[in-house]
Amino acid sequence: MFPLVPLVLSLGMSFADVQPAPYVDRIAAVVGERVILLSEVRSRAAMVARAQKMDPSQLTESVLHEVAERLVEEQLEQAEADKLKITISPQDVDATLEQLAQANKASVTAFIESAKGQGVTEPELREALRRQLLEAALLRTHTSQLQRIEEKDLRSRYEDLKKSVKDPKDLRSYDELKPELFNQLMQERVGQLREDWLAQLRGRTFVEVRIGGAS
């Protein structure tokens, strides 16, 4: 497409006469019997943009597609949670908020204020935490599928690390690094479990994303 925006700006054209339709919206994705609207995708994308201090012009069609994909995942998760009768209470969200604040050496109030400073309102922050806790609760029902981390896995990861550094002497000892390696491996395995589980959920439901694909 011809890059209209820079051209128009360089010509110093005015858009005072343009009268766009004030309210427009459409279906961005279908998940089973439910729909996600474009305004919901844009709203989430705008929040991400504010939090990341992104230029709004970076919210391209493919970025919106990625956001829509995430909203699809959330719909799938919510449907699964409804089926399993899993809910997250406001108290659960409060406890996590406090944990986050402590991790950042801040009070809850200061943490919420900081989020506001990043463009994320308190209701948005709480809703984001609720969704994350819900996903964690759902994934916990599948932890039996998590492969156990054995000593040999940690050793092997340490050997890989050794090979990747210029001078192995610079590397901390295995015992020192073991907890970090364990966490790293666990995060990877949980990440893989999440991907597999979401793929399963997706396979069971009709999903159609109607806004542009990745570039």
Next chain:
Amino acid sequence: MSHASVRALASSLALAALATALGCGAAAPKATIPPLRTSHENVPTPRERQAAACSAALAAEQGGLVAAADEADEHRIVRAVEIRDGAGHLVEEALVHELPVKAGEAYDAARGREAVRRIWATGRYADVAIDSRTEADGVAILFRVTPRSTIERLFVVDASDEDARSLHAREGGAYEPAALYSSARAIEGSYRDRGYLDAKLQIGSARIGEGRVDVCVAAHLGPLVVISSIDFAGTTHEAELRGLITSEDGKNAPGGILDRDLLDRDALLMSARLYDLGYVAHKLAYRTERRGAELRVIFDVEENGVYRLGKIDVQGDLGAPKAAYQKLLTSRRGDVFNRTAFAAEIEAIRALERDAGRKDVDVDPVTNLDAATHVIDITIELHDPHKRAPATAASPPAAAGKLQIADLALGHGQQARPGNKVSVHYKGMLADGTVFDSSIARGTPFVFVLGGKSVIPGFEQGVLGMRVGGKRRVTIPPELGYGDRGAPPTIPPKATLVFELELLSAGPP
């Protein structure tokens, strides 16, 4: 920022939270606290304003993909609401009156979305969009609908007539992909239940004209997968556990197909048997290994040693001499722990309490396992809700240096212990009843760690020992509150404080 990182933004935090929740020791997710931007940085330059206007104009041309008017900025009065099809004809005139967007009211984007969902729920449309038209004194809201295509021809390949009838698709009927997909998945499931583990129904559609499609559904059943063997690993009681496997209609036996529901139930029975053999810390799970059309079922068992009984005690609100309870406990120190037998003894104690007219008494066995010695100590705690002091109408001022506690309602959940993270609702009052703080009014429970010294000592001591669901009135003397200085301007010097507390949760931090 890359496109992938947009999704990762949400996911990474979720993973960290999950890892923590799973107890793998991952650090709590961190979020940065950036300095606040100075006000002049928030003011868009004329060039930025021009760019925003340009983006909005282009967005309107492209169907509002990139940006649109800020929902919060404008709430114009709706002058007309219409549903129109692709040809511009008015449709669904009866439905218009049921939509949450109404003429004469200010437009609200959330209601607009709800209206789209209502129209979508009719199942008659493949697409619904909101369009609008500026009018002199407001705005007209148009819901543009695209009717579903009609299925011209339906091809069903390699599926039975019954399956074809179960599909949500008919020649001459509307093409509803979500419903068709769902019916196909249900058919696949029924094949898997019959041993066709690879069963897959593929769906294809082709547009053959305006509003008409051909649909093809092809079934690929794959081989019938049967059990080759059922093996046990890690147990010294294989024969006994194997004997608990039920086989109905040849299922869950060599040569038969796998029935997971049945096998899950049998696994629970096996686990119960291991508990009765003293394997209190055992682990049991099964997995399958597929080789072509054969399936090997393997039960992995970790017995983790036989536990024997150590100390057995009865404590709490005893309604009879201890000996009366001990008489009912036939298990003895040194016996192999048997869960079923022990449960029967607990039931006998409950019956004793009931017979003595103490039907509300809770009988809770608390076990303590020593993995090194394989000894299990058991304390049976009796809790009589009627034995606690009732609430007083007005708490007297606290005696010098002494905390006063009145239980308003006894909880039955987890007990708050030192080191626990607890969540409470509270109302803090001065002795004259003036409320100076309330988590209830804020709508947010207060969360803290007991023993963490993050609150006044009296508050911490007041929560200690409560059970989840319980309510207390705690009168705190100044020595255990804010002392001689108070906390101006809210709390005067040397103030006695009264807190009404409700314990919402308690558990490990």
